[in-house]
Amino acid sequence: MSLAQDLKKVNNLQLAAKLVSDQVVLGLHNSKRSGTGAEFEQYRHYRPGDDPKSIDWKLFARTEKHQVRESATESTLTINFIIDLSGSMNYEEKGVSRLYFAKxxxxxxxxxxxxQSDDMNLFGLKNGKLELLASQGKQSFQKILYGLENAKAEGNWNFEKINFPEFQSKNKELLIFASDFFQTNSEFYQLVNLWSRPGKQLLLFQILGEKEVSFEWDEVIKFKDLETGKSIELSPEETKNAYLKSFHGYLDDFENELKIENVHFYRCQLNDPIAEVLKNSLKKLKWS
Incomplete structure (x- = not known):
């Protein structure tokens, strides 16, 4: 049984979040700015005007390089969470939906x-619109939990014009986006390109089902488009090879399109331990 299945039995999003987070040794971020604190955690090359006392002479003895110790003081970070609320997020396997996993x-x-006292906002993408579900400020964590608990997935993308100025500022931010990234044309790719700007980091989670990836069905199955409601019956034996070629071709192409600076892509499945997904994805972030 997956952790997501166990957490669903808890039926408490805050407790589930705490249980997952407690398994993660690495913190959400270690954003640093130069200061005069007591702990020295990073180095840079000596520059004229620097205090010679700040040179790490033990390091110089080993490397013959003049490295200046810099202290690290914690800084707050603005995090924008984005959850896909289109109908395909209702897809589920073994009682766990894509939407619940994302939540x-x-x-x-x-x-x-x-x-870590970070500023946080929660947005939902639904029916071609970006909805603010929870804003930063006092009790932002509780507001985010409330927003997630009440978020429902339905409809399709239906984008007439992709333009969300909320994420086009020049401020340093982390955008965390959970979706299946199933697109009609190239709307997700356009969004990512629109949002990827200097000073921002994007962490994208593509959440898939094990059967979606492997197409492991033993009998004729009825597929229903969760966004349009249309359905079709297919025989796995006749369809599997063509499906796998098409689906995995799309996955490969989409991932290759996202090889953009400061864009970090992470693909996971509904049966993956969420704590491991969290921990491994954090390693992709690059803070300076």
Whole structure:
């Protein structure tokens, strides 16, 4: 049984987020700015005007390089959580929906952000619109939990014009986006390109089902488009090879399109331990 299945029995998003986060040794971020604190955690090359006392002479003895120790003081970070609320997020396997997995994942990130006093907002993408579900400020973590708990997935993308100025500022931010990234044309790719700007980091989670990836069905199955409601019956034996070629071709192409600076892509499945997903994805982030 997966952790997501166990957490669903808890039926408490805050507790689920805490249980997942407590399994993660690495913090949400270690954003540093130069200061005069007592702990020295990073180095840079000596520059004229620097105090010679700040040179790490033990390091110089080993490397013959003049490295200046810099202290690290914690800084707050603005985190924007984005959850896909189109109908395809209702897809589920073994009682766990893509939407529920995304909710636990984002709630776990929010818990870590809450512990570090980060500014946080929650947005939902639904029917071609960006909805603010929870804003930063007092009790932002509780507001995010409430927003996630009440978020419902329905409809399709239906984008007439992709333009969300909320994420086009020049401020340093982390955008965490959970979705299946199933697109009609190239709307997700356009969004990512629109949002990827200097000073921002994007962490994208593509959440898939094990059967979606492997097409492991033993009998004729009825497929229903969760966004349009249309359905079709297919025989796995006749369809599997063509499906796998088409689906995995799309996955490969989409991932290759996202090889953009400061864009970090992470693909996971509904049976993956969420704590491991959280921990491994954090390693992709690069803070300076």
């Amino acid at each position: 636990i994942l984002l709630a776990s990130f929010a818990y870590l952000g809450f512990k």
